[in-house]
Amino acid sequence: MNESQSVILIDDETDLLKALRRLLKAEGFQVACHTSAAEFLAAARPPSPGCIVLDESMPGMTGLDLQRELVAEGSTLAIVFLTARGDIPMSVRAMKAGAVDFLTKPVKDKDLISSIRMGLKKSADLELNKNEVDLLRGRFETLTDREREVLKFVTQGLPNKQIAASLGLVEQTIKVHRSRVMTKMRAESLAQLVVVAERLGITSQES
């Protein structure tokens, strides 16, 4: 299970990187190091359940910039900030953007490790959830327009007869669409279909 113990260190101070790497490896983590945000982005994406330990003040892209970038692309990596020249507004911004923690140098080994474990837990949870949703979305995309329409009505609890009336069709037609929806979404019951629809945020909007 070492795959789920992946830590990415990003800091422009190479001495610190070395020291932290040794510490974290000794703790049993998989460790990757980068000396800038750009270098990290250029590298192949790390195994996704993982935690980034990030310095805020770096030449080029700052830690907050990188965080914004990762959030924007829906990354499931957790971020622990570790910085020397931080201030309150900076930490608040980081936390608002979803950072797991915002630590200041020098940091106690215990604190850093504790935060990293928290981050790994969070990342694993996010990853798990994302995978599930992706799977469901994939199935949803195999539905035809009609089927999506019927899915929407069905998960709102409308009976077939009413759905048919709304769409100007006969009840039997709805039944067939409904059946296909169940098959394609791999739902074994209406109850399951409803929770799936909830997770996909299917309400009424969009085309």
Next chain:
Amino acid sequence: MNESQSVILIDDETDLLKALRRLLKAEGFQVACHTSAAEFLAAARPPSPGCIVLDESMPGMTGLDLQRELVAEGSTLAIVFLTARGDIPMSVRAMKAGAVDFLTKPVKDKDLISSIRMGLKKSADLELNKNEVDLLRGRFETLTDREREVLKFVTQGLPNKQIAASLGLVEQTIKVHRSRVMTKMRAESLAQLVVVAERLGITSQES
């Protein structure tokens, strides 16, 4: 709609309280002032969609203490910290505990007001959600043990026949319970019942 614009100022510096009160009243907020956390707790609970502007460093109970207290009792009040002697760990703790913002004195009027508006929005959302869940929980509590059991199975998508078998009963019995559940929970369809069960976190645990 001024009820939903309620701000509670808690700070031991009375001069600041006065100044902020004037500012916020001019902005159209309902303002209440307290000079300590204890005084606030002793007072009647303010209208619940509201935002607390809280100083961290006060004699007696600190801001973080009060925040912990409010979180523990499930308050829907939002909290904006406003403090002079703050540091990063303090701000991080506050944000982790769900503060809307952590501002430092002196603060720009614009920033404070912006945070307060954010807090009011958040509080209103929490309040709305809490009211809904409370309503549903109230209905759930009118169910008998058997009915809750049946509710659990039904919202998992099991057909009556199987539920009956699981409980060593006849299908008709389940139908009766099921019908009562629908009535008591005021659900008009299985779909609605399922989402209600989701919001109540009904899965399988507890007695």
Next chain:
DNA sequence: AAGTCTATTATACCTTGGTCAAACGGGCTA
């Protein structure tokens, strides 16, 4: 002891959901 609440079962009937088989039409390919 009478009354209330809950749980259980039964009968009967109606409504709704689910599956099977099949027809129709548009668009694409050989």
Next chain:
DNA sequence: TAGCCCGTTTGACCAAGGTATAATAGACTT
């Protein structure tokens, strides 16, 4: 153009859900 796939539609038939009424029985209250 003929054949084919896909999406859509429909009818016939069977299974499951929902309602109404009623009866029995235990637990608890007054």
